[in-house]
């Protein structure tokens with residue numbers, strides 16, 4: 178599952194389509210926020226570019242409506258963006274734009290009920306993260322509460338690029354003890370060989386910074402398609 | 415006290431003060447916040463810990479700090495002004511109270527390193543100081559803009575053995591220093607404590623920092639009785655995140671005193687902000703119509719923050735405390751006023767409180783009103799900046 182920052186180039190919707198052509202199972206769409214606490218330098222920079230280009234929650238939803246792809250779209254942003262828009266309105270707007278789930282990395286489970294109610298009312302899935310620091314009993318509760326899939330953070334880090342698999346296997350195994358829903362591994366996954374290794378223990382990987390870095394560096398949609406395909410091929414091997 | 419609920423009470427188990435507070439952090443940090451909460455709860459109920467905290471503040475921190483009647487300024491303004499002298503505490507501001515508490519807690523939790531954000535550099539210097547005292551390793555995150563305007567404090571931290579990281583993201587000031595410290599904390603929570611510098615952030619920080627700072631208000635209430643003044647009509651403090659204000663308010667929250675917080679006009683979260691979530695808390699924030707956080711702008715690095723601690727948002731909402739704003743243009747005048755009339759050079763942050771008192775004398779402050787002002791810090795760190803502003807060349 179590739180991750181892109183909406184609005185980080187005027188071609189971002191075309192990059193989403195290219196990622197689907199390249200074989201993505203789903204796409205994670207980052208809606209930019211001024212203070213991305215869980216993001217490293219690459220995604221911070223992309224968000225800043227997107228905000229400077231006047232990207233808003235509404236502009237992202239509007240552009241997503243023009244998109245015609247047949248894989249699930251998942252929104253990723255920080256809670257204040259939805260809170261400020263109004264939780265019910267935000268959930269409804271995302272759903273109308275074709276989004277099936279949302280990831281809010283700064284919305285801890287204990288604070289998530291108001292959002293989950295609004296999202297649940299329109300059948301928008303709330304995807305929860307489990308971190309390497311999460312104790313097993315808490316990981317079990319998170320896995321049981323997560324909808325669509327569970328996001329396993331591979332390491333104690335913000336988004337970025339890393340070389341190893343971190344703690345992914347352990348985090349995934351803990352989640353599996355409590356739930357059968359799919360588990361995707363993210364945070365630092367940046368190379369096809371990593372994806373291949375991780376696919377042995379999980380249901381898929383989320384590739385963010387490595388792709389975003391290319392896109393804000395000026396790569397074209399054909400590059401995005403072949404980049405995603407390199408992961409698809411590694412996973413299918 | 416009778417059975418009436420205390421005004422500045424312990425927050426509920428979700429860390430709420432009324433509608434504000436809470437814990438809005440990435441899952442990776444939730445266990446650390448829970449660990450910290452239970453460690454603080456236990457420590458604060460442990461007489462030995464409290465005794466050690468108090469004795470370090472006495473033997474190392476320079477407490478109790480005195481109360482100084484500001485006689486000449488009082489005469490000039492037609493008021494009866496008393497100053498709580500946090501500028502005389504070790505490292506030159508109230509920040510030492512909080513860091514002594516948090517570094518003792520760091521040791522108690524078995525952690526060996528602290529990280530901190532800093533705006534003016536006062537919290538960074540205080541953290542570096544308290545860390546050096548306990549042999550903890552220390553890294554301080556500081557916005558690039560602030561490393562320039564508070565360059566001497568950067569050097570001070572380095573002299574104390576701390577590493578200072580210049581933050582170049584976003585507005586390059588306090589807000590982004592907090593972001594960067596949070597990001598760093600994710601990578602090292604197992605051996606590192608995040609020593610947050612104000613009554614902000616996720617639960618339990620706003621509560622814990624207020625408790626450590628309440629020594630200011632408790633001391634002041636006792637000292638005002640000893641001076642036979644008793645409860646003042648007004649208690650005034652400047653507000654960035656709000657720790658010096660929370661500390662002094664805590665001693666008077668259940669009294670008849672009117673509590674006044676003074677924000678920088680360019681960072682006035684109560685007057686110009688709206689509810690939102692940032693840095694782990696639900697509070698009042700400066701934000702645009704899309705929920706993007708706006709940059710604060712202030713002459714003083716320590717007040718250059720687009721939010722306010724959640725308990726202040728609550729005190730404002732229920733009307734127990736009032737918050738006003740002072741613009742940059744009035745701050746230098748107030749700094750000179752206190753310097754020349756009383757022989758005390760205040761920090762630029764503190765000068766906001768003085769400026770409000772000078773502005774409201776005879777206005778919101780009736781003639782001969784008794785006013786207790788928290789002199790949160792001394793101005794040594796600011797003299798180069800003030801000189802440059804007074805003699806533009």
Ligand SMILES: Cc1ncc(COP(=O)(O)O)c(C=O)c1O
Nearest residue numbers: 536654655656657658716790791
């Ligand atoms: C002297 C002084 N006063 C006030 C502040 C603002 O912080 P708070 O509102 O937490 O007291 C600072 C922060 O740097 C400071 O150095």
